Amino acid sequence: MGILSASVSVAKNEQERDALQGWYWYDWANQAFALTVLTVVVPALTASMYNTATGTQSGDSFYALVLGLSSLFVALVSPVLGAIADRIEIKRKILWAYTIVGVIFTAMMGLAPFLGEGTNYMFLAVCLVIGNIGFAGGNVIYYAFMPYLAEKEDVDHVSSWGYAYGFMGGSSILIVHLGLGLTLGFTPTILAFIFVTSALWWLGWGYQLFLKTPEPKLPSPKEYESSMEAVKDGFREVANTFREIKKYKSLSIFLVSYLLFFDGVNTIGGMAAAYGESVLRLSTTMNFVLLLMVNIVAIPMTIIGGKAARRFGTKEVLTGALIVYCVVAILAVGFAPLDLNDDHERYDFQYDWDEADDAYELTTLYDRGVDAWVSDSGEGDAKFRDAFMEFLQDDSGDERSSLPIDEATVLASRMMGELDHRFSFSFNGGDLDGERSVGIIHPTMIGDGELSWWPETLRDNLWEPLGFGVNLQWIMLGTMVGIVMGTVGAQARSMMVMLTPRTKAAEFFGFFGFIGKAAAFIGPII
Template structure:
């Protein structure tokens, strides 16, 4: 591979394309294998952990508990429950990543470690497909599978990132990192399109939503495994000048722990890198939390349909594909620092807007209500249509469960009107959705609607004697006014979303367009900048530390989200992320990239001299 020369903050004037073209066919093949692993595991990163798993976890939790529950006085919603699931998996990675990084720097086993993480991730991604069929405990089983699957994904990414400095010259890091992101977004989008077709396509009625969800999880696992193979076949294990021989696994772990402690102390030798890592801890916390919680927020707070959430994330990634490449080229011309700072500010604006998203008033729109009753003149009955074709009760993926405490009042009042069984005769694995009401039953129900609004659902009748009668529960997402930021959401609805006719789905797509413009750029440039600031002779150790910082952020962000919801609500939790991103951005503006590169190259020179002396 071409020798590495000193790099400045910007690579303007350097022909990066020529540098990459001069690489040998074998080196290009190795780099292509690395790109394809990003193409592969984005099936998990996008479809699973960003779209389906958050949405399904929040939905299953809300159904099982009746819209949320309290734990020792703390409020827990579907979105905050998912944030706790993310915290659990990220905590494990935060502890293990630095230790594995040190071992991989001393022993040529990066590919072996990545293989183990990949197999774990693939297996437990496939197992997620069983969760929707597990009744009232589905949200618990799904959480377990997500935790272990995410360990496979996130832990593998720490090792995967550590390959990058060995695959191309230092001047090409911006381009390589950005192209890797383009591959990733491309792979994620392709499999997401397949999944979107399955979820909204004209499949037989016998194919249930739970079966479709299972298909999504299993095919995501197969995609990850299949497209990940080129890396293991074609990308070589990075060479280690003086590999260490350990007497046992325990000995290796002991040495690794000691080295991690040393790394914590020695990080002060790299003041620029230290400052960058602190800023990264903060801004990545915000960026990661926004990406991780968007789907759960959409389901739990805005009650978006699964297809809309998937279309949103597809839009995000389709926009991100060209913008990641454009961001990389912009970094080459204007400098990584300016481009990354601009991307982070866009994230802040997007988060503020997200706290102001709200469903439009429902009075004039029959089709947006959870339970729609359409009069059939020929049979003198009201046919029941359930929003998003969900089941009314009593499966894991229905609107309300048989036992959720939050829906107790709703069940007592409306159960016989929405199901074709009794509470005593029902079980938690059967769909009891009723198809129609007689006009007498409809009249009884509309009388009840006036007095019982202590619930999270809405009803609307059209035609017949009950024409135009509607009811929206006090806890329905469209009912604003009680939350600390509900005034902001009402202002935005009255002055922007309403006049523009932007439904909550369009509001979410608008957010996706904004995030898509900078998502890949922020991630790629942060990864690229870190690769410039670290010594090449200690790449995996430092990328392990980078992974630790990233996972520490991934622990902190969702945990802060859950704690904020416990004392407030989801909108306030999103707003706290803005403050975190701004704090990280303020620190990042003080990073001197040229000085940081000089510090890294000086360490490489010292390590090279030590190797010569030992020989």
């Protein structure tokens, strides 16, 4: 049985098969935003732009704030829109509006790499806030279709296949983007192409839902004389639901637990790339490869999770997957780059002796160049600029590709005394061979915080004995996430369908969205 046939095997006729396929294709479509944009590119790009503009290491915190604000908006409006969608046959129209907003602002992100330092990350942040509103708000309505597409005994199957389609679609376009980046480099033009094609992928494949999946029929739709009247009725119904929530005890307990566990799940997924870029200083390519691998692993594991849920129970499978997430979270707190030591190519500014030119040639980490690492005006890099920029740039601001031996000797001496910065230097060959320096704010300097003992313990007793650099740590834990990531999302969605009256599907999924986005706000902000 092929993938398409297996995914719609619960459908009873051709009309139901078409409706299910259209619904699946929307998951395939918007995962271009969820994976390439929201998980891989924007977190790392925003953090990098912010760090370069400010001269700090707090780009991941800035990204968390931006992501949290967009999630807060969706959390506030989702229950009301859901209540309206349960009274008017308007789900497709709301989803279409959210889709168009998301597509437009995803494409507009392509302008950010061409803007100047300071402006670029702010523009990207604004586009992210609005684009994520389109994505996350649309998902709330999209989920509300599911009770009309499957009987309750089939929701594990449908939910799991929906997630699997999403992982397949997101991975397919990410492979194209990764190939371009590895071949041509992640230049501003390539980044713009990535954003625009992600938007077109979302729009093109997502349109299948609007062609094939009909508007769910309501038993007694209401008519309103104006949009304002519908909004007021939506607020009233949300208030009534809050008052009557005690009638749905199991659902209430589930929503509270969902807030708690999804807070962790969402934070791990949403912040991974920004944390890898800003704190662990991973390369863009490494982030792409890892997150692609995670999603490829998640495709079969999500389907297996759905089959396991039908055999052992949705709650039991969800619980097992969450236990794995807990293990991942505990180990992730212990991420620790190994000491640089003699690994010359891991240093930010690498000087190699060139016998022919009688000078030291400069190479920067990941070949990003000095401008991409050091802020032009940010306060965080002020001391570093004062001490070292004369060696890295000439008077016109162009990068100095080499240093004669006399200047290199001065740099080697100065870098040993000026350590209040976030960078590292290394000399290889020539008279200065083996001269190295690491700033006290460099990622390998764990610090003396309350939890610093944990990464130090893991680095000394696990990562270093195994030879696990931060890339291997990243891959190992990423694989563990991939095994259970889709299962958590799919089975949580299945539980919601099982506990929700069909006539209140959109409204209750509005609350589901509210809880999810509240978690998406709380986790990154913390």
